[in-house]
Amino acid sequence: MKAPGYAAAASEDLLTGELLLRRAFLAAPLHTGARNAVIVSADDRAPAALLFHRGFAYRSLSLPDGRRAILDILIPTDVTGLDHAVLGGGGNHEIVAANAVSYRRLSAQALRELMKNPQVALRVLALMGEARWRIDRHMAAITRFDARGRIAALLLGIYERLRRNELISRPTYNLPLTQELLADYLGITMVHVSRTLRRMREERLVLVDRQVVIILDLEGLRRAASGIPPLNVGAAPMPQSSDELAL
């Protein structure tokens, strides 16, 4: 099990493309959204791509009976909605703020324009590939792990993403998701999330209390999610200086 990285022959183009893409994003105004704000709605006519700057959000799909599946969790520095450049919205697909967020938008049209530059196109492809990798990883967890393993994989995954983007340096972070949201992400019920978190606390694996995650036993967590490949596709996607993040 080897960590997949960028194809060497493309790395220079990818860096340039990233620069151009980021520049385009940063030229857009910073939007904000309160908790539970729908950032991209299911029937959005002109969905845009988003670069998250602060706060957490999630992609979700709601079923008619009120049940909901959360497909992906988005953290600062994540880019999402790149496929909106060519595909319309639809499918009950939403992007919702988990807490107070700020983000920048890039319209589908602007993105299409930018993609005329092959370097940007490659970078966009890489970003979509990374997102897919993340989803694949989560799908594997949902498919083959029990509640404990799924939670371990989730907490580890967020931890690694935050660390990779240098948003944290210690095994402790803020996870602004209610247990109900976690349940919708993990494919179990809120009640079972609560019970399982208690068990993991008793095992002294990890503390999750009121949206604060404290990893007590990193190796133990890794064992609990054993077999899930580490989350390091590509070294540092869309890195931003801390200054910018602090905006």
Added chain:
Amino acid sequence: MKAPGYAAAASEDLLTGELLLRRAFLAAPLHTGARNAVIVSADDRAPAALLFHRGFAYRSLSLPDGRRAILDILIPTDVTGLDHAVLGGGGNHEIVAANAVSYRRLSAQALRELMKNPQVALRVLALMGEARWRIDRHMAAITRFDARGRIAALLLGIYERLRRNELISRPTYNLPLTQELLADYLGITMVHVSRTLRRMREERLVLVDRQVVIILDLEGLRRAASGIPPLNVGAAPMPQSSDELAL
């Protein structure tokens, strides 16, 4: 819940891009693989993009303890591995033939070259978006449906994809996947797949016998997978003439 389609402003470019991409694929020789052949292995140094021509394949991720998750099912006319243009392999990710397959390859380098054409780049983005949409749909099924609903969603999804590509015209098709593979896709056990299929047969919803699927009650199936959005992102990705398919 509206069916997402292509963004109007890009549809012409997408058609051109599709043409160019298909042309490049068709210039490559037709490879074949027997059942269980590993088409792209986990530690492939130079993974390529693939266009499937005949037969079924699947993307899978194996855990060290022998368990396995199947992330996506690939049918003729599907394109996969486009992200290999920029990301290396890795992560225990494999593409395996489910039965005798034939397919064409496009090397990462050739794909990068092609993507210098913005129309191709847009088309590639669209293809990745469609694949993601498919995975999202499946993830929602896994996250929120019981075994019966998951099977219904799977059988319906394949049915719709085959129909959309005009590979079938009646609600009957060949599904060359063992129940063990289905189980690894659905996140349940082989034994439970068997039992659930029996129940669905008794309900006269669908017959699945030795890799032949006969849908008896299409509306009933839809109800069983109720809430899963239909699978019609973009009208006809990479259509091929029946002649070509019959090769």
Added chain:
DNA sequence: CGGCTTTTTGATGTCCGTCAATCAGTGTGG
């Protein structure tokens, strides 16, 4: 016919869902 894979079925246990009540934290207004 043997040897293999794949499917089926039964018996038994367990993880997780459901229902329901309680509790803690937060904010509101009298």
Added chain:
DNA sequence: CCACACTGATTGACGGACATCAAAAAGCCG
């Protein structure tokens, strides 16, 4: 300042969907 409402988290009791173990039956192939 304290009742009140509201949301989110916790816990218990119970049942059901699914896993596990094991064996046999059914296809498939040389």
